[in-house]
Amino acid sequence: MIGLISATAAGAAARDRLAAAWPERTRVYDGPVGDAVRRAFAECEQLVCFLATGAVVRLVAPLLGDKADDPGVVCVDEGGRYAVSLLGGHGGGANELAREVGALLAAEPVVTTATDAVGIPGLDTLGLPYEGDVAGVTRALLDGEPVALESEVVWPLPPLPFAAGGDRRVRVTDRAGEPAAGEVWLRPPTLVVGVGASKGVPVEEVLGLISRVCEDAGLSPRSIAELATVDAKAEEHGIVEAAARLGVPVVTYPAGELAAVEVPNPSDAPLAAVGTPSVAEAAALAGGGELLVPKRRSERADGLPAMATCAVVRRPGRGRLAVVGLGPGARDLLTERAKAELRRASVLVGLDQYVDQIRDLLRPGTRILESGLGAEEERARTAVAEAREGQAVALIGSGDAGVYAMASPALAEASDDIDVVGVPGVTAALAAGAILGAPLGHDHVSISLSDLHTPWEVIERRVRAAAEADIVVTFYNPRSRGRDWQLPKALGILAEHRAPGTPVGVVRNASRADESSRLTTLGELDPAWVDMMTVVTVGNTATRNIAGRMVTPRGYRWQESELSRQAAPSEEGAR
Template sequence: MIGLISATAAGEAARDRLAAAWPERTRVYDGPVADAVRRAFGECEQLVCFLATGAVVRLVAPLLADKASDPGVVCVDEAARFAVPLLGGHGGGANALAGEVGEVLGARPVVTTATDAVGLPGLDTLGLPYEGDVAGVTRALLDGEPVALNAEVAWPLPPLPFTGRGDRRVRVTDRAGEPADGEVLLRPPTLVVGVGASRGAPVAEVLDLIEGTLREAGLSPRSVAELATVDAKSEEPGIVGAAARLGVPVVTYPAEELAAVEVPNPSAAPLAAVGTPSVAEAAALAGGGELLVPKRKSAARPAMATCAVVRRPGRGRLAVVGLGPGARDLLTPRAKAELRRASVLVGLDQYVDQIRDLLRPGTRILESGLGAEEERARTAVAEAREGRAVALIGSGDAGVYAMASPALAEASDDIDVVGVPGVTAALAAGAILGAPLGHDHMSISLSDLHTPWEVIERRVRAAAEADLVVTFYNPRSRGRDWQLPKALAILAGHRAPATPVGVVRNASRADESSRVTTLGALDPATVDMMTVVTVGNTATRIIAGRMVTPRGYRWQEDSK
C-alpha cells in the first residue's frame, strides 16, 4: 500500500489525482502532517509526501530503523514538477515509484542513486536474494575497477561491466555458504523441492526435512523457487505451512502426470494412496531439471514426509523488440525497458546505431549488415539458450516484415520469448497522410527475394478485387524496378485514375518527405526502398490535402 500525505491545497490536488489513478494501491492519510507521516510509515510499504524534502527528512528521521525494512519515500513539490526518491530508492522501490508518479502527474523523476545516475542496474534491484558486500562491489563497478562474475548456475542477468579478474566478484549460486570478503552472492530461484506427506503431517516435520535436506546437500534455502506435490495434497496443512515459512508457492500436478515421470525410487505406498508411484521425486522432476537429492524421508517414526530436490536452471529470455519507424518519441517505453534489461543485443547495424545510447554499460552488441536476418535470428536464440537475457531488434513492429518470424521459427520451448510491439511503417505513414487506413486494409511487400512474384501478384489482385486499401512495403529498388508499376496496373484495373495515393519516405525521421497524389499520376521512378506507398480504395478521398478512407459510406453519401 502507498500512503499519500499532503499539507496544502495544491498538495491535496496532486494527491487526489494520484489517488484517483491508483485507487487500489493508495491510502490517503489526513490530519496533522507529523501524525500522518508516522502512521503511514508504520503501515505502508511506500509513501508519497507532497511536502518539501527538508520537512520530510525531519519527519521521517526519528522513524528510520533498517534499510531492508523501511518503506520507500518519494517527495513531490507543491507544483508537482518533481518526484524525488528520498528514502529506499532500491530496496523500498522509491526510484521506480518516482517514475510512476511522474507519469501520472507529469512530474520529472529526480533519481540520485549512483547506479541509476550512470545507467547501471543495482545489485539489490535484480529481484534476487543477495548477500555480501553490495556497497563495496557496487562502488567498484561505478569506479570502473575490475569485478569478476562467477555464474555457477545460468541466470538471465541484465548487463553489468564485469571483467574476468578482480579482487571483488559477484557469484550467482544456489549453493549454501557465506560470501567471502569483497563478494556478493546472488541467489537465483533454481531449486524445486518435491514433497510428499501423509495426512496430518506436522508443519515442523515437513519443514525440518526440507531444511535438513538442503543443509546436508550444501544448498541454499534462499534459492528454493517452489514446493511441488501431487494435486491430492494441494491443501495438506503440513506442506502449505512449510511453503509459507519458506516464502514460496506450492505447485501441484495430477497423479496421472506424475505417474508418467521416470524416477529412481518408485514406491507402492503413494501409488495406493494417491495414484502415483512417486510424489516427491516425480513432482520435483515434472518441470524438468537435474535431480540433486533423491527421495529422503523425515526422521520421525513413523516418517510422515518425503522430499527430493531438483535444480531447474534459469531459462534464457529473448525479447523481440520493435523500434518503430525511427523517431525516438515513437519508441515505446516497453521497448526501452527491454533494451536496458538485455545483456546481449542482436540487430542490424543501422538499427543498433539508432538506440546505442539507450543501452546499459556492459551490454554485448552483436550487429551485422543487410541480408543476414536468419543468421541474426539464430544467433539471438542461441544466446538465449545459454541462459542470457537477449534483445533482438527490428524496425517498425518486429512481427511485421521483421525479425519475429525467423526468430520464433528457431526458438523452442526451452527459452522464454517476449514480443514487444512497435509502430509499423504503415501506421507511421498513415498518420502523416491523414486517415487512409480508416477501413479494411492490407499490407503487401513487393520484394520477391523471399516470396515468388506469382504469389505476390495473386495477393495484389485479391486486394484489388476486394477493394481494400493497400500499403506497399519494399516497393522499388535498383534491381527491382518493374514490380511497383505492375502492382499499380493491377489496382488500376479496379479503381479510377483519381484514386488517392500517398507516398511517404523515411516516416518520422529527420529527412521525412510525403505527398498525396493519384493512381493515374504517380511516377514509380520517384519511389525507393525507404518509401511506403498507400493506395486508397474506391471510397478514399482527398480532403484538405489529406487522404481519408471513411469507416462507413453513409456519411460520405449524405455530404454530397
C-alpha cells in the first residue's frame, strides 16, 4: 500500500490524482502532517509526500530503522515539477515509484542512486538472494574497475560491465559457503526439493531433513526454488508450512505422472499409499534437471519410523528470448515494455540500422550482435543459440516483430528449452493509417509484394482474393529497384473490382523525421512515388476522401446512415 500525505490545496489536488489513478494501491492520510507521516510510515510499504524534502527528512528521521525494512519514500514538490526518490530507492522501490509518479503527474523523476543514474542494475535489485560486499563490488563497477563474473550455474542476468582481472568478483552459485572479501554471491533458485511424507508429519521434521540434506551436499538453502510432492499431499500441513517458512511454493503432480518418472530408488510403500513408487525423487525430477541428492529419510530422536523423505534436483536456469517490436521509428511510439526488455537484455541481436535507433537505451555491458540486410535467418539462429546458453536476449525488429519481422524465423528455430516473450510494437500499417486518417476502419489485410521468399503466384492469389472480397489492402515491401513491376500488377488486379476514384494512401517513413504522405486515387497513383520505405493503403468500395482524410466506415449500414445524415439539413439549418 502507498500512503499519500499532503499539506496544501495544490498538494491535495495532485494527491487526489494519484488516488484516483491507483485506487487499489493507495490510501490517503488526513490530519496533522506529522501524525499522517508517522502513521503511513508504520502501515505502508511506500509513501508519496507532497511536501518539501527538508520537511519530510525531519519527519521520517526518527522513524528510520533498517534499509531492508523501511518503506520507500517519494517527495513531490508544491509545483508538481519533480518526483524525488528520497528513501529506499532499491529496497523500498522508491526509484521506480518516482518514475511512475512522474509519468502520471507529468513530473520529472529525480533518482540519485548511483547505479540507476548510470544505467547499471544494482546487485541487490536482480531478484536473487545475495551475500557479501554488495557496496564494495558495486562501487568498483561504478568506478570502472574490473569485476569478474563466475557462473557455476546458468542463470540469465541483465547486462553488467564485468571484466577479467582485479580482486573483486560476482559469483553465481547454489553451493554453500561464505563469500570472501570483495565478493558477492548471487543465489539463483536452481534447487527443487522433492518431499514425501506420512500423514501428520511435523513441520520441524521436514525442515530438519531439508537442512541436513543441503548441509551434507554442500548446497545453499537460499537457492531452493520450490518443494515438490504428489497431489495427495497438497494440503499436508508439515509440507505446506515448511514451504512457507522457506518462502517457496509447493508444486504438486498427479500420482500417475510421477509413476512414469524413472527414479533410482522406487518403493512399494508410496505405491500402496498414494499410487506411485516414488514421491520425493519423482517429484523433484518431474520438471527435468540433474539429481544431486537421491532419496533421504528423516531421522527422529524418539526412535519412531521416519515420516519424511526428500531428494534434491538442480534445474538450471532457462535462457530468455524477448522478441521486441521497436515500432515504426519514432521514439515516442516505442512502448515502455519494449524499453524495459532492452534494458533487461544482456545480449542484443538485430539489424544494424535498428540497433542504431535504440543504442542509447542499452545498459553498459550489453553485448551487441548486429548484422546487415538479408541476414534475418542468421540473426534468428544467433538469438536462439544465445538464449540456449542461458543468456537474457532481445531480438529486435521494426514495427511489430511478429509482422513481416523477426518473430517468425526466431520461433521456428526455438524449442521448449528456452523462455520466449513477445513484445508488441506499432506496425507500419497502423502508423501509416493514423497519418492518413482512418483507412482501416473496417476489415483490412496486409500483403507483402516481395517475392524473395513467397512465389508471385501465391502473392497474386492473395491480392485477387482481397480484391474480390472488397477488403482494404496495405501493401508492404511494395517496390524496389529490382522489383518494379509487382506494384502495378497488384494495383491492376484491385482495379478490376474497384473504381479509379478509390482512395489510396501513400506514406513513406511513417513517424520518422523525413516522413511524407499523400492521398491519391487508384487511377492516379504513380508507382514511381513508392519505394521500400513506403506502405501503400488501398481503400475498399466504401472508403472516402473526407476533408483530405482517408476514411473507411465501420460498416456499410453505418456508412449509409452517416451519408444520409450528412446530406440532410439539420434542424437548425432548416429553420
